[in-house]
Structure formats: C-alpha cells, structure tokens
Amino acid sequence: MIEDIGPDVFVRIRTDLLVVGDSIMTDRHHASNGNYEDTDPQNQIGGIIPAFSLSGWLRHGMEKVVQKRGSTACHPGEANANFRKDGVYNRDLDAGYHEKGACLDDDDDTGCVILDLFGGFENHPGKVMRRPIKFSPVRSSVDYTRGQAEGHYRRLNRNVVSRNKQDNREPLRNAELDAVGNLDGSWHLSFREVKPEFIALLAEAIEYLDAHNTDFMHQLGGARNFGGGIIDCELVNPLYEAHELRRVFDRSKNSTDKMDEKDEKWETEYLSEFQTVLAARVDEK
Numbered sequence: 001m002i003e004d005i006g007p008d009v010f011v012r013i014r015t016d017l018l019v020v021g022d023s024i025m026t027d028r029h030h031a032s033n034g035n036y037e038d039t040d041p042q043n044q045i046g047g048i049i050p051a052f053s054l055s056g057w058l059r060h061g062m063e064k065v066v067q068k069r070g071s072t073a074c075h076p077g078e079a080n081a082n083f084r085k086d087g088v089y090n091r092d093l094d095a096g097y098h099e100k101g102a103c104l105d106d107d108d109d110t111g112c113v114i115l116d117l118f119g120g121f122e123n124h125p126g127k128v129m130r131r132p133i134k135f136s137p138v139r140s141s142v143d144y145t146r147g148q149a150e151g152h153y154r155r156l157n158r159n160v161v162s163r164n165k166q167d168n169r170e171p172l173r174n175a176e177l178d179a180v181g182n183l184d185g186s187w188h189l190s191f192r193e194v195k196p197e198f199i200a201l202l203a204e205a206i207e208y209l210d211a212h213n214t215d216f217m218h219q220l221g222g223a224r225n226f227g228g229g230i231i232d233c234e235l236v237n238p239l240y241e242a243h244e245l246r247r248v249f250d251r252s253k254n255s256t257d258k259m260d261e262k263d264e265k266w267e268t269e270y271l272s273e274f275q276t277v278l279a280a281r282v283d284e285k
C-alpha cells in the first residue's frame with residue numbers, strides 16, 4: 001500500500017495573517033521597478049516564506065501525536081547545548097520528551113520516529129524535506145503542484161506611543177513587520193524515504209494542529225496575541241493526481257466523484273493501515 005504513495009505530499013495551509021519575524025523574502029525590489037511603496041495596496045509583491053517556522057510548527061504537532069499515543073518525543077535541542085535555561089530543558093524531559101538522540105542508544109541507528117523524520121543529531125539526515133512556500137498575489141500564476149500559495153505581502157507598522165496627554169501620541173518606538181495576508185496554498189513536503197508511519201504521523205499531526213489552531217502554542221510565527229498564525233490546515237489526499245490537487249484550490253469547482261472515491265479509500269484503507277504501523281513503532285519505545 002505504501003508503494004502507492006509518492007515521495008511528494010502536500011498540506012493545504014490557509015491563514016488570514018502570517019508574520020514570521022523579518023524572515024519573509026520578497027521580490028519587491030524587482031517587482032516595483034524602483035518605485036516600491038510599502039503601503040500601496042496595488043503592489044504586486046511575491047516572495048518566499050522560509051520553512052524554518054513551518055517546520056517547527058509541524059514538528060510540535062507531531063510531538064503531540066507521539067505523546068498522546070503514550071510515548072515520548074525527541075527533544076529538538078541537544079542535551080549538551082548551552083541552554084540559557086537548564087531547568088526548562090529538564091522540565092521538558094519530565095513532560096513527554098527524551099533527550100535528543102537518546103533513542104539511538106537502545107536499538108539500531110534510526111531512533112524514534114521524530115528523529116527519523118527530522119534528523120539533525122550526529123549527522124543523521126532527516127527523511128522529510130520541508131520546502132519553503134513561494135507566494136504570489138496573482139492567483140493565476142500560483143502553481144499549487146509545486147508547493148506555492150496565493151498570498152498578499154504587506155509591511156505593517158507598529159507604534160508604541162507615549163501615554164502622556166501633552167505628547168499627542170508621539171511614537172516612542174516604531175517596528176516594521178513583514179506580513180502575508182490571506183494566504184492559501186500548498187506546502188510541499190518531500191520524503192526521502194516513504195514509510196507508512198511517517199504518513200500516518202503527518203496526517204494525525206495536521207489534524208491535531210487544525211483542531212488546536214488558536215492555542216498559543218500551536219499558532220505559527222509571530223503576532224499570536226493579535227491573531228497572527230492561526231492556521232487552517234489539511235493534508236491533501238496523497239492519492240490525488242496533480243490535476244486533482246489543483247482542483248482542491250479552485251474555488252469554482254467541487255471535487256469530482258473520483259476524488260470522493262479516493263477520499264473514502266484513503267480514510268478506510270490507507271490511513272488506518274498506516275496508523276497501525278505508527279502505533280507499533282511508537283509502542284516499542
């Protein structure tokens with residue numbers, strides 16, 4: 001069954017507002033031909049959302065799934081790293097985590113399912129590559145089959161102003177934020193090796209993250225107190241072909257009978273079998 005699943009899997013990501021620090025890369029200098037105005041709603045700026053925040057967000061969801069299944073997850077930080085807060089690391093170890101790489105001791109060299117997927121300990125390459133999302137405000141130029149999204153870049157200003165009446169709200173501090181509004185697109189994940197437990201874990205994590213998308217811990221990026229990073233997400237049925245994937249994002253079309261059939265098949269046959277493998281793998285730890 002797993003042989004029916006290709007190495008490329010897509011997650012639909014939708015959010016009203018995404019702020020990922022100062023790390024959105026834009027093409028504004030090209031797109032504006034030198035006349036770029038931050039605040040001009042007409043600006044047609046596209047860019048790239050790097051995968052770092054996305055990866056952390058997904059990983060946290062996967063850790064939760066492993067913990068809910070009664071096991072512990074690899075901590076993302078090495079035990080011997082110079083954490084500024086030693087106590088916090090140890091507290092994490094008491095709350096559903098094991099030391100990063102500790103799972104390598106007791107069997108072969110694959111470790112727990114989280115380490116197997118994300119790698120990063122003593123030159124263990126991860127088995128899933130998390131790609132950046134390229135976004136554009138022009139929907140017709142978005143290629144969802146390549147992990148792209150429609151999204152509208154804005155530079156936002158935040159002012160902290162004086163509280164003294166005589167200052168007339170004089171700004172004390174000004175911060176500029178890079179933000180993408182009304183993002184809707186696909187996030188492309190490539191598995192270097194496709195294992196049933198990986199796909200089950202991904203499916204369950206995405207479902208968990210969608211159900212908990214207003215939890216502070218599970219929002220994505222910054223501005224969480226302001227409703228930033230509330231992500232509606234769903235795994236696009238891995239059985240879909242490219243034209244069906246495209247159709248998911250086409251607001252003028254509903255799913256076809258064939259797609260509905262594949263959804264049924266996915267739920268009842270594939271996912272449940274992959275979940276059995278995941279349960280076995282998580283249990284043995």
Ligand SMILES: [Zn+2]
Pocket residue numbers: 073074075098099100101102103104111112113114115
């Ligand atoms: Zn581990």
